[in-house]
Amino acid sequence: MSLRGYLLWLVLVATLPALVFSTWLIYKSADEERTFRKAEIEDTSEILARDIEAYFQQSVASLEVLSVSGALVANDLRAFHELARRLLKNHPEWANIVMVGPNGEHLLNLNRPYGMPLPPLARPDVFQESARLRRPQVSNVTEGVTLQRLLTVVVFPVVRGTQVKYVLGVAQEARNWEAFLNSRLPQGMYATLLDREHTIVARTLHNERYAGSKPVGTFVDALTRDPKRGVLKGPVLEGFEGYGAYRQIPFSGWTVSAFMPSEAVEGPVLALLAQLGAGFLLLMATTLVIAWVLGRQIAAAIGSLTASMHAVGKGGYPLPVDTRIREVGEANQALENAAELLAGRLSREQAARAEIEAADRAKDEYLAMLAHELRNPLAPVNAALFILAEEPLSSEAARRARTVLGRQAQHLGRLVDDLLDITRLASGKVELQREAVSVGDVLRQSVEDHVELAARAKVDLSLDVPAQPILVLGDRTRLAQLAGNLLQNALRFTPAGGRVTVSLERRGGEARISVRDNGVGIEPDLLGRIFEPFVQGRQVGARAKGGIGLGLPLVKGLAELHGGRAEAFSAGLGKGAEFVVTLPALQDH
Amino acid sequence: MPRLLIADDDEDLRETLTLVFQGAGYEVEAVADGEQATLAQERRPADLLVTDLFMPLRDGLETIAFFRSRYPRLPIIAISGGGYTGQTTDHLSVARAAGADASFRKPFDMRALLDAACRLAPPA
Numbered sequence: 001m002s003l004r005g006y007l008l009w010l011v012l013v014a015t016l017p018a019l020v021f022s023t024w025l026i027y028k029s030a031d032e033e034r035t036f037r038k039a040e041i042e043d044t045s046e047i048l049a050r051d052i053e054a055y056f057q058q059s060v061a062s063l064e065v066l067s068v069s070g071a072l073v074a075n076d077l078r079a080f081h082e083l084a085r086r087l088l089k090n091h092p093e094w095a096n097i098v099m100v101g102p103n104g105e106h107l108l109n110l111n112r113p114y115g116m117p118l119p120p121l122a123r124p125d126v127f128q129e130s131a132r133l134r135r136p137q138v139s140n141v142t143e144g145v146t147l148q149r150l151l152t153v154v155v156f157p158v159v160r161g162t163q164v165k166y167v168l169g170v171a172q173e174a175r176n177w178e179a180f181l182n183s184r185l186p187q188g189m190y191a192t193l194l195d196r197e198h199t200i201v202a203r204t205l206h207n208e209r210y211a212g213s214k215p216v217g218t219f220v221d222a223l224t225r226d227p228k229r230g231v232l233k234g235p236v237l238e239g240f241e242g243y244g245a246y247r248q249i250p251f252s253g254w255t256v257s258a259f260m261p262s263e264a265v266e267g268p269v270l271a272l273l274a275q276l277g278a279g280f281l282l283l284m285a286t287t288l289v290i291a292w293v294l295g296r297q298i299a300a301a302i303g304s305l306t307a308s309m310h311a312v313g314k315g316g317y318p319l320p321v322d323t324r325i326r327e328v329g330e331a332n333q334a335l336e337n338a339a340e341l342l343a344g345r346l347s348r349e350q351a352a353r354a355e356i357e358a359a360d361r362a363k364d365e366y367l368a369m370l371a372h373e374l375r376n377p378l379a380p381v382n383a384a385l386f387i388l389a390e391e392p393l394s395s396e397a398a399r400r401a402r403t404v405l406g407r408q409a410q411h412l413g414r415l416v417d418d419l420l421d422i423t424r425l426a427s428g429k430v431e432l433q434r435e436a437v438s439v440g441d442v443l444r445q446s447v448e449d450h451v452e453l454a455a456r457a458k459v460d461l462s463l464d465v466p467a468q469p470i471l472v473l474g475d476r477t478r479l480a481q482l483a484g485n486l487l488q489n490a491l492r493f494t495p496a497g498g499r500v501t502v503s504l505e506r507r508g509g510e511a512r513i514s515v516r517d518n519g520v521g522i523e524p525d526l527l528g529r530i531f532e533p534f535v536q537g538r539q540v541g542a543r544a545k546g547g548i549g550l551g552l553p554l555v556k557g558l559a560e561l562h563g564g565r566a567e568a569f570s571a572g573l574g575k576g577a578e579f580v581v582t583l584p585a586l587q588d589h
Numbered sequence: 590m591p592r593l594l595i596a597d598d599d600e601d602l603r604e605t606l607t608l609v610f611q612g613a614g615y616e617v618e619a620v621a622d623g624e625q626a627t628l629a630q631e632r633r634p635a636d637l638l639v640t641d642l643f644m645p646l647r648d649g650l651e652t653i654a655f656f657r658s659r660y661p662r663l664p665i666i667a668i669s670g671g672g673y674t675g676q677t678t679d680h681l682s683v684a685r686a687a688g689a690d691a692s693f694r695k696p697f698d699m700r701a702l703l704d705a706a707c708r709l710a711p712p713a
Contacts, residue, residue, distance in 0.1 A: 376599065376670050378696035383605030386699035390612060397608045404601040456600070 003302055007295035015287055019280070026276040030269040037265045041189065042231070042245040044258040048184055048191055049247035055180070056154060056251050060136045062087070063156035063168045066097075072158065072166070077107065081114040093180075095144070095151060096171040100127045102164045119145045123153065127167040130155040134164060138252035140195035141174050141212060150174035150212055152201060174211055177202030181256075188264045194255040198223060201254065210237055222246070223255060232259070301328040308332055312339050362532075366549065373415065377408040384408075418550040421481075422533055425557035432475035432561060436586060439472055439479070439511045440465035440504055446483035447502055450491065458496035461487075464503040470511045471586040474562045482558045485551040486515040486579055493577070494519030510564070511585040516578040522570035530568045531556040555581065591710045594635035595619040596626040596652060597668070598644045606639070613703055614712035623652035630660065637710035639702075642669035642680050650680070650687055657688035664709035666702070670695040 066072065066087065071079035084097045088110050099108035104127060106118040121127065126139040139153040151171045158166040181191040181204050193201040198220050203210050214220065218234045228248050236242040236259060244259030301323035308318040318339050321332040384401035391397045424430050447463045454461035472479075483502075490500040494517045501516045522530060533553040556566040564583035570576065593615040597603050603619040610617045618635065620626050622644045629635070638656055642649030653665055667684035669692070681692040691705040 372670050380601035380605045382696045
C-alpha cells in the first residue's frame with residue numbers, strides 16, 4: 001500500500017471514534033431535549049390546572065363573602081344588587097352575577113336594572129344541583145341567554161339554618177379563559193380547556209372556531225381511560241401532529257391540556273441534530289483537508305527522499321529535499337553525509353590508487369635508470385681491461401687504467417651502499433650510534449673530502465661555520481654520510497664556474513645546516529617530491545652524473561632519524577637551490 | 590696521424606678511451622660535452638667524432654645533427670648506455686637516423702669500436 005493509502009487509513013481510524021462518540025452524543029442530546037420538552041409540557045399542564053383551581057376557589061371565596069353580606073342576611077335584595085354591582089365593577093373578568101331562589105326562580109341579574117323582569121336561566125340545572133348538594137359548583141360551558149355568548153358559571157349555595165335560601169352565581173365569558181391560558185403558556189405551547197362533558201371551553205389556538213365543540217377522538221378516548229392525567233400524541237383539531245399532556249382540575253372536574261406541535265417538540269432536537277451533524281461534517285471535512293494537505297507534504301517529502309536515495313544509489317549526490325518534517329530532513333542530511341563519505345572514500349581510494357600507480361611507475365622508471373647507472377661504469381671498466389690486456393703492466397697507460405678500475409669499483413660500491421641504506425631506512429633497520437657530535441667538524445671534514453671533486457668540476461666550494469661549536473646527539477658516521485650526500489648533490493647539479501656554499505648556524509634549539517648552490521635549480525613541480533626515493537631532477541639534456549636518485553631520500557631519512565627534518569628551496573629552473581637540514585641541538589656548555 | 594674527437598661526460602671513460610685510441614695510433618682530444626666538442630672542432634678539425642648521446646649542455650643527438658650539417662663528411666660514431674626513465678625509443682637508431690655512421694651500446698666491445706674507427710678513419 002502506498003504512503004497516501006496508509007495516511008488515509010490513519011485519518012479514518014483516528015476520526016472513527018470521534019464519529020461514534022458524536023453520534024452517541026447527538027442521540028443522547030436529542031433524547032434529553034425531547035424529554036425536557038415533554039416534561040415542560042407536563043409541568044405546564046400541571047401549572048394551568050393549579051391556577052384554574054385557584055381561580056375557581058377565589059371565585060367561590062368571593063361568592064361566600066357576598067353570601068354573608070348584611071344586605072343578603074337582611075334579605076334586602078335592592079341593597080344586595082347595589083353591593084354586587086360594585087363587586088362586579090372590581091372584577092372585569094366577570095360577565096355577570098346572578099342569584100336564584102331555592103326552587104330555581106331567577107331573583108337577581110346584574111345585567112338588568114333592579115326590579116326589571118328577568119329572562120330564564122341558561123343553565124338552571126347547575127343552580128339546582130348546587131342547592132341539592134349544598135356545595136359550590138362550576139358549570140359546563142353554555143350559551144348565555146342575554147349575551148348570546150359562551151359562558152361558564154361558578155355557583156354558591158347560601159344556606160340559612162338548614163335551608164338553602166339562595167344560590168349565587170358568577171358568570172364568566174368563556175373566551176376570557178383564552179387570555180388566562182395564554183398568559184401562563186410558554187412560547188410555542190398551546191392549551192385547551194374542557195368542561196366535564198369534554199366540550200371545549202377555550203383554546204389558545206383558533207378559539208373562535210373550536211370553542212363549544214369537541215376535541216379529537218383520541219383525546220376523549222384518553223380522558224375516558226384516565227380522567228385524572230395523561231399524555232397524548234397524535235393529530236390535533238388543526239390536523240398537525242401534536243404532543244400534549246392533560247390534568248383534571250379537582251373542584252370543577254374540568255380538564256386542561258397543554259400541547260405543542262410535534263414539530264416544535266422535535267424541532268429544536270432536529271435543529272440540534274442538524275447543528276451537531278453539520279459540526280461533525282465540518283470537523284471531518286477540516287480533518288480530511290488537513291490530513292490531505294499534511295499527507296501530501298509527507299508523501300512529497302518521502303517521495304523526494306526516495307528520489308534522493310535513488311540518486312545516491314546511482315552513484316550521484318542526494319537531491320535537495322524541501323521539507324519541514326524534521327526526520328525527513330535529518331534522513332536526507334544523513335544521506336548527504338553518507339554520500340560525502342562515500343565520495344570522500346572514493347576520491348581517497350582513487351587518489352591512493354593514483355599514488356600507488358605513480359609510485360609503481362616511478363619504481364619502473366627507477367629500475368630502468370638503475371640498470372643504466374649500474375651498466376655505465378662497465379664502459380670505462382671494459383676500456384681499462386682492454387688497456388691492461390694490450391699494454392705492458394708497468395706502462396703509464398696500465399697504471400691509469402688500474403686507477404680508473406679502482407675508482408669505478410668504489411663508485412659501484414657506493415651505489416650499492418646507498419641502495420642498501422635506503423632499504424634499511426625504509427624498514428627502520430638503521431641504528432644510530434649516538435654521541436655528542438660537533439656539526440661544524442662534520443661539515444668541515446665533508447667539505448675537505450669534496451674539495452678535489454669540486455676542483456675537477458670547477459665549482460667554488462666554501463664553508464661558513466661559527467666559531468662556537470654546535471653539538472647534536474647523533475651518529476658521527478651517519479651525519480658525515482648526510483653531509484656528503486648534500487655536497488655531492490649540490491656539486492652534481494652545479495655546472496662548471498658555479499658556487500656551492502655550506503653554512504651552519506644555531507637557530508633557537510636547533511642546528512641549521514644549509515647547502516646552497518647556484519646550479520640548475522629545481523622545477524616547482526619537482527620541489528615537493530624531491531626527497532622521495534627514485535625521484536631525480538633531470539639535468540638539462542643530460543643524465544645524472546653517477547647519481548641514482550637516492551642521495552636526498554637518504555638525507556631526509558637520516559635527518560628524521562636524528563629527530564630533525566630536511567627541506568629544499570628553489571626559485572625554479574636555473575635559479576639554484578638550497579637544501580636545509582635542521583637537527584635538534586644540545587644545549588651550550 | 591688521424592685526429593679523433595671524443596665527447597663524453599664520464600671522465601674515466603674519456604681517459605680510458607683516450608689511452609686506447611692513442612695506443613691504436615690516433616691523435617685524441619677528449620671533451621666533456623657537445624658544446625666543447627663544437628669549440629674543439631672549430632679550433633682543430635678532427636677526422637672522426639666519437640660521441641656519447643646523453644651529456645650536459647649540448648646533448649649527443651644535437652651534437653650529431655650539428656656536426657652532420659656543419660661537417661658533412663666527418664664520420665661519427667655514437668656510443669650510449671641507452672635511455673632511462675621509461676624512454677623506450679632506441680636512441681642509437683635515432684642517432685643513426687640523425688647521421689651517425691656507427692653506434693655502440695655501452696658497455697661495448699672495445700675491439701669492435703676500434704675496428705669501426707679504423708674503417709671510418711684509418712690510422713696512419
